[in-house]
Amino acid sequence: MSDMHSHLAFVRTEMLAQQEPPIKEKGIVKWARSNLFSNWVNSVLTIVALYVIVRLIFSAGPWFLNGIWDTSSLAQCREILDGARGACFSVLSERWQQLLFGIAYPSDQYWRPTLAFVLMLVAAAPVLFVALPRAMLIITGLFPFVAYWLLWGGTIMTSVFVLIGVVVGYLVFTKAERFGFVLGLVAGLIAAVVVWKIGGAITPAVDGIMVLEPVASRDMGGFMLNMMLGVVCISLSLPIGIMLALGRQSHMPIIKGISVVFIEFIRGVPLITLLFVASVVLAYFFPPETNMDLILRVIIMITMFSSAYIAEVIRGGLAALPKGQYEAADSLGLDYAQAMRLIILPQALKISIPGIVNVAVGLFKDTTLVSVISMFDLVGMIRGPILASTEWNGVYWELYGFAALLFFVTCYSISQYSQWLERQLRTDHR
Amino acid sequence: MVDTTQMKVSDEIAISIEKMNKWYGQFHVLRDIDLSVYRGERIVIAGPSGSGKSTLIRCINALEEHQAGKIVVDGVHLTSDLKNIDAIRSEVGMCFQHFNLFPHLTILENCTLAPIWVRKIPKKQAEETAMHFLEKVKIPDQANKYPGQLSGGQQQRVAIARSLCMKPRIMLFDEPTSALDPEMIKEVLDTMVELAEEGMTMLCVTHEMGFARQVANRVIFMDQGQIVEQNEPEEFFNNPKSERTKLFLSQILGH
Numbered sequence: 001m002s003d004m005h006s007h008l009a010f011v012r013t014e015m016l017a018q019q020e021p022p023i024k025e026k027g028i029v030k031w032a033r034s035n036l037f038s039n040w041v042n043s044v045l046t047i048v049a050l051y052v053i054v055r056l057i058f059s060a061g062p063w064f065l066n067g068i069w070d071t072s073s074l075a076q077c078r079e080i081l082d083g084a085r086g087a088c089f090s091v092l093s094e095r096w097q098q099l100l101f102g103i104a105y106p107s108d109q110y111w112r113p114t115l116a117f118v119l120m121l122v123a124a125a126p127v128l129f130v131a132l133p134r135a136m137l138i139i140t141g142l143f144p145f146v147a148y149w150l151l152w153g154g155t156i157m158t159s160v161f162v163l164i165g166v167v168v169g170y171l172v173f174t175k176a177e178r179f180g181f182v183l184g185l186v187a188g189l190i191a192a193v194v195v196w197k198i199g200g201a202i203t204p205a206v207d208g209i210m211v212l213e214p215v216a217s218r219d220m221g222g223f224m225l226n227m228m229l230g231v232v233c234i235s236l237s238l239p240i241g242i243m244l245a246l247g248r249q250s251h252m253p254i255i256k257g258i259s260v261v262f263i264e265f266i267r268g269v270p271l272i273t274l275l276f277v278a279s280v281v282l283a284y285f286f287p288p289e290t291n292m293d294l295i296l297r298v299i300i301m302i303t304m305f306s307s308a309y310i311a312e313v314i315r316g317g318l319a320a321l322p323k324g325q326y327e328a329a330d331s332l333g334l335d336y337a338q339a340m341r342l343i344i345l346p347q348a349l350k351i352s353i354p355g356i357v358n359v360a361v362g363l364f365k366d367t368t369l370v371s372v373i374s375m376f377d378l379v380g381m382i383r384g385p386i387l388a389s390t391e392w393n394g395v396y397w398e399l400y401g402f403a404a405l406l407f408f409v410t411c412y413s414i415s416q417y418s419q420w421l422e423r424q425l426r427t428d429h430r
Numbered sequence: 431m432v433d434t435t436q437m438k439v440s441d442e443i444a445i446s447i448e449k450m451n452k453w454y455g456q457f458h459v460l461r462d463i464d465l466s467v468y469r470g471e472r473i474v475i476a477g478p479s480g481s482g483k484s485t486l487i488r489c490i491n492a493l494e495e496h497q498a499g500k501i502v503v504d505g506v507h508l509t510s511d512l513k514n515i516d517a518i519r520s521e522v523g524m525c526f527q528h529f530n531l532f533p534h535l536t537i538l539e540n541c542t543l544a545p546i547w548v549r550k551i552p553k554k555q556a557e558e559t560a561m562h563f564l565e566k567v568k569i570p571d572q573a574n575k576y577p578g579q580l581s582g583g584q585q586q587r588v589a590i591a592r593s594l595c596m597k598p599r600i601m602l603f604d605e606p607t608s609a610l611d612p613e614m615i616k617e618v619l620d621t622m623v624e625l626a627e628e629g630m631t632m633l634c635v636t637h638e639m640g641f642a643r644q645v646a647n648r649v650i651f652m653d654q655g656q657i658v659e660q661n662e663p664e665e666f667f668n669n670p671k672s673e674r675t676k677l678f679l680s681q682i683l684g685h
Binding site: 322324325327328329330331332333334335338342343346347350425427 | 491492493512516517519520522523524526528530531532533534543544547548576578592593596
């Protein structure tokens with residue numbers, strides 16, 4: 001450096017102040033120039049798009065603004081509108097209970113599914129947000145039993161005995177596990193069944209305690225039914241899917257074989273076929289006196305269906321992990337269960353989040369397929385009782401738009417949550 | 431630096447391998463391996479790629495299965511019995527070429543995981559031990575970062591600390607410096623030299639011949655799945671016996 005300092009020398013005596021960028025290079029002007037009018041093709045496209053948007057607003061705007069909310073039939077709407085464009089939202093304000101809760105749920109009991117919904121949000125919170133106190137997981141554990149009691153009614157003792165059975169079964173399992181995993185599982189199962197049998201015998205005797213008006217499964221419907229099926233099936237299919245994915249990777253031929261056959265068979269069959277099996281065929285395989293609840297049968301089928309898909313998504317996540325992670329876990333002396341729970345699954349599930357959410361959102365929307373086997377979910381409600389009634393025959397946009405809105409809000413929330421979660425879990429390239 | 435090759439080695443056998451053979455399908459990777467490692471010994475295993483040196487040390491903690499022969503590690507006979515395998519693995523630490531830290535856990539969690547879950551040590555005590563070893567590898571200030579935020583050399587030193595937290599009696603190194611930039615190799619080797627000075631039993635697959643000269647008390651040369659030559663480092667480098675060893679040494683020490 002020393003040989004060139006004579007003619008290249010430079011010393012700054014005062015520092016330059018920060019300046020504003022030129023007006024063309026900042027804010028909305030720059031944004032519009034670079035995004036909307038960067039060349040003539042883009043400019044033309046921008047103008048065409050603007051035209052389409054304006055036309056849409058001008059045609060849909062009046063339809064919304066002229067909407068009528070307080071008539072009791074489509075004919076009255078048409079009378080009031082008198083040929084003008086306008087929506088007949090009265091169908092929503094008159095039939096909203098049916099859209100949400102189905103046709104036969106007793107109207108003085110609507111607080112029960114509403115309360116169950118609120119409790120569901122509370123119960124889901126500690127699972128979804130790690131920052132919340134872990135003690136809240138107790139609510140999550142109790143929620144299924146409380147929700148069953150709230151939705152189906154009857155005495156709370158049924159739920160209590162089921163809960164006791166589960167707890168006793170789990171305790172017996174943890175005690176018996178050291179004699180072998182399978183033995184522990186069988187012992188736990190037997191203990192639970194024994195408690196359920198005893199509970200079943202005692203329940204009639206204590207029938208008077210905290211009784212809610214019983215509601216039969218066939219009386220459930222509307223968006224509530226979609227929610228029930230969606231929430232139950234997603235929460236069941238995730239653990240089952242994980243087990244299937246691990247089973248498919250297993251070195252034990254029988255477990256691997258069962259997993260592969262199950263996954264490939266279920267994925268090869270349309271969901272609608274499985275639902276028909278649930279509603280019609282399944283009854284042939286059970287003894288005539290058993291009367292398995294239709295909702296339960298549908299839940300089993302949808303869970304099987306989605307767990308097969310989730311298993312494949314998770315298998316992708318497992319395959320994406322470098323072999324070194326398995327080896328590092330092994331070399332530290334972790335056993336299989338520890339390695340999976342602490343090392344492999346946290347990483348594999350993180351990779352699988354987009355795929356799992358994809359399946360979950362798809363599954364939630366697929367719950368509307370139960371309308372085909374004459375269950376009155378939200379879509380079944382619209383297609384059946386409401387559109388078939390003399391008052392509302394012919395109202396399509398308003399009803400299906402409402403259904404779409406409900407599903408969109410739910411699915412979009414799930415999607416936003418998953419993206420937030422992915423950002424939270426990103427520890428590798430910070 | 432202390433010349434560790436002069437350090438005392440005990441008569442107690444830490445690892446004994448007899449007539450061990452391994453196949454990948456039809457391919458005979460390891461052929462009739464006989465090897466006894468004494469406690470406190472530091473062995474460097476060298477050889478061309480594909481000679482089976484990594485496979486050999488991976489057999490010792492059962493990351494690879496051997497099909498014939500006998501391996502006894504620390505008095506435990508290595509069979510397909512999972513209990514034996516886990517027992518051996520918790521006594522034998524291992525460092526990998528690509529570090530294999532757990533990217534979803536912090537440095538500290540990486541180090542405390544196995545002590546807490548395998549050794550059932552209380553969390554607080556495990557953290558103290560972890561900090562002790564992180565200080566030893568000179569990165570205690572990175573304890574709460576994630577592996578992805580560290581340089582390669584730092585990651586490898588964490589990997590060494592992670593193994594040490596299990597208080598292993600034997601350490602296996604599988605090309606620990608091959609994935610590192612030249613300037614990071616030194617910091618990792620320094621850590622390993624320090625470990626050797628403390629009398630740790632070490633088996634190290636490496637191409638760092640300087641390290642072998644300084645630290646090892648035995649160098650093993652492998653080719654085509656067999657042990658071709660083994661000797662003390664001075665003799666091995668200055669006076670190799672087999673033609674294959676001479677060729678190998680002339681190639682790697684050529685520049």
